[in-house]
Amino acid sequence: MPMTPPLDPFKADCARCQGLCCAAPGHRQDDGFPVDKPADRACRNLDPETFRCRAFETLEREGFTTCRGYECFGAGPQVARWLPAAWPTLPEAEVVRRFDDFRRLSRLRCLVAHMAGRAELAEHPLHLALTDVVTEYDRTGRLAPAPSINARLAAYPDLTREMIRAVGYGGRA
Numbered sequence: 718m719p720m721t722p723p724l725d726p727f728k729a730d731c732a733r734c735q736g737l738c739c740a741a742p743g744h745r746q747d748d749g750f751p752v753d754k755p756a757d758r759a760c761r762n763l764d765p766e767t768f769r770c771r772a773f774e775t776l777e778r779e780g781f782t783t784c785r786g787y788e789c790f791g792a793g794p795q796v797a798r799w800l801p802a803a804w805p806t807l808p809e810a811e812v813v814r815r816f817d818d819f820r821r822l823s824r825l826r827c828l829v830a831h832m833a834g835r836a837e838l839a840e841h842p843l844h845l846a847l848t849d850v851v852t853e854y855d856r857t858g859r860l861a862p863a864p865s866i867n868a869r870l871a872a873y874p875d876l877t878r879e880m881i882r883a884v885g886y887g888g889r890a
């Protein structure tokens with residue numbers, strides 16, 4: 718059963734997550750990491766029991782220059798609500814599915830949050846429809862277009878296509 722939502726749903730809340738940002742995305746050396754890490758694999762520094770970073774005090778010195786400033790825009794807690802147990806104990810197919818949710822939701826929520834912060838975009842119907850995509854995940858645990866939301870997104874085909882391509886919504890990242 719999902720926990721109650723976090724207080725600020727568009728901010729990271731690591732206490733309500735399971736280190737998803739340290740496992741789901743792939744890391745590349747030219748993106749502020751000292752080593753490459755494939756997607757769907759835990760970082761070598763992630764404690765698999767506490768889901769805390771074992772190198773947090775020395776990140777920059779060890780070459781992890783991206784981690785401290787990373788913001789998931791609340792995707793981690795939102796996805797973690799649908800994990801029935803610690804992800805290392807779950808079947809791989811379920812873990813991979815939720816990791817994929819995290820990658821797509823974090824980008825989608827970044828887009829929604831930035832639109833919310835721009836006066837000319839905040840009330841745009843596309844922003845409202847994308848917000849509903851995020852909200853629907855809370856209800857269903859699925860990041861799939863509901864017909865009613867699809868119809869609203871379809872009113873802006875070019876813009877929607879570009880945005881959806883940018884965030885990977887509707888396909889695997």
Ligand code: SF4
Binds near residue numbers: 763773781
């Ligand atoms: S170094 Fe720490 S914060 Fe960065 S990805 Fe690894 S576990 Fe996460």
